[in-house]
Amino acid sequence: MNAIDPKAPQELAPAHLAGPAFELFRAAPKGQPPPTPLVFASPHSGRVYPEDMMSAAALDAVSIRRSEDAFVDDLVAGAPAHGATVIAARFARAYIDLNREPFELDPNMFADELPEFARSRTARVAAGLGAIARVVSEGQEIYRRKLTYAEAHARIEGAHRPYHAALAELLAEAQGAHGFAILIDWHSxxxxxxxxxxxxxxxxxxxxxxxGAACAGLLPGRVERELEAMGYRVARNTPYAGGYTTEHYGRPGRRAHALQIEINRGLYLDEATLSPTSGFAALKAHIEALTETLAKADWSALRAS
Structure with a gap:
C-alpha cells in the first residue's frame, strides 16, 4: 500500500481523479491462494469527494471530512506483508457509506420517489446516516438541495456494488484456500x-x-488479549456492535467470521485539524504487530465451526 505521509495535508481529490471505487492490496498475486485467511477492510477512510457531490454540498471541504475514519487505511497498510489482504475505499464515507445496506436511503433527502425496496425506516436513516448521509458527525446538514434517485443509484452502482463484489470475492478466495475466512473491518x-x-x-x-453472532468467540477473545497486553483499554459491542459489513459477512456457521474494530481517534488524530498526532506511529506499529500475531495464530478450530 502506498503509505500516506502523516504530516502532509489531505485535500479533496479533483473530480477527474475519481477512478476506481477501492484500492486492493493483495498478500499474494491474483490467482495464487492467499497465505492466510485474513482480509482487512477499511470502508470509511476514503478521501475522494467527486464533483457531483461537492456541487450539491452546503458544507465546506473540511467540515465534510470530519465524517471520515481518517488515516485508518494507512494504519493497516503493513498488513499485506504479514499475509492479510487489504481493501480500502477511495470514495468518502459522506459520498456513499459502504457499511450500510446499499438502498438504506432517507426519502426526505430526495426530490423524487425512491423505489419500494429502499429501506427508509432504519435507525441509521433516522439519524441521518444512511447509505447516503444527510449529516456529518456534528449533525450539520451536508446538502443545500435535494438529491435525485438517479444520483443515489449512480453512487450505489459506481462505488458500493463494486466494493462489496470485490470484498465477497476476497473472502471466497480465503475460504477456498483455508476452509474459513476472517474479515476484520477497521474503523475509528x-x-x-x-x-x-x-x-x-x-x-x-x-x-x-x-x-457473538458474527464470529466465533475465539477471534475477539484473541484480539482483545493481544490489545490489552499492549496496554489498550478494550470494550465489546458498546457503543459499536458492528454495521452492515459485520452483519452481512459474519456467518460463523458457514465458516465466515467477521469482527469490527473501532479505534479511538484520540490515540492518533487531532480531530480539530484532522492531522495525525505523535501517537500515530506507535499505534500503527501495534496494529502491525497484532496483524503478525493473527497471521501466525492457529485458527484450525474455525475450520470446524
Whole structure:
C-alpha cells in the first residue's frame, strides 16, 4: 500500500481523479491462494469527494471530512506483508457509506420517489446516516438541495456494488484456500464516543461482533488479549456492535467470521485539524504487530465451526 505521509495535508481529490471505487492490496498475486485467511477492510477512510457531490454540498471541504475514519487505511497498510489482504475505499464515507445496506436511503433527502425496496425506516436513516448521509458527525446538514434517485443509484452502482463484489470475492478466495475466512473491518470513532464506551474511563478500542453472532468467540477473545497486553483499554459491542459489513459477512456457521474494530481517534488524530498526532506511529506499529500475531495464530478450530 502506498503509505500516506502523516504530516502532509489531505485535500479533496479533483473530480477527474475519481477512478476506481477501492484500492486492493493483495498478500499474494491474483490467482495464487492467499497465505492466510485474513482480509482487512477499511470502508470509511476514503478521501475522494467527486464533483457531483461537492456541487450539491452546503458544507465546506473540511467540515465534510470530519465524517471520515481518517488515516485508518494507512494504519493497516503493513498488513499485506504479514499475509492479510487489504481493501480500502477511495470514495468518502459522506459520498456513499459502504457499511450500510446499499438502498438504506432517507426519502426526505430526495426530490423524487425512491423505489419500494429502499429501506427508509432504519435507525441509521433516522439519524441521518444512511447509505447516503444527510449529516456529518456534528449533525450539520451536508446538502443545500435535494438529491435525485438517479444520483443515489449512480453512487450505489459506481462505488458500493463494486466494493462489496470485490470484498465477497476476497473472502471466497480465503475460504477456498483455508476452509474459513476472517474479515476484520477497521474503523475509528470520535474521542467523545470513546468516552462512553468504558465503564469508568475512556476506551481505546471497541470490538464489535454483533454480540457473538458474527464470529466465533475465539477471534475477539484473541484480539482483545493481544490489545490489552499492549496496554489498550478494550470494550465489546458498546457503543459499536458492528454495521452492515459485520452483519452481512459474519456467518460463523458457514465458516465466515467477521469482527469490527473501532479505534479511538484520540490515540492518533487531532480531530480539530484532522492531522495525525505523535501517537500515530506507535499505534500503527501495534496494529502491525497484532496483524503478525493473527497471521501466525492457529485458527484450525474455525475450520470446524
Amino acid at each position: 470513532m470520535p474521542a467523545a464516543a470513546a468516552r462512553h464506551a468504558g465503564r469508568d474511563r475512556p476506551c481505546d478500542i471497541v470490538l464489535g461482533d454483533r454480540f
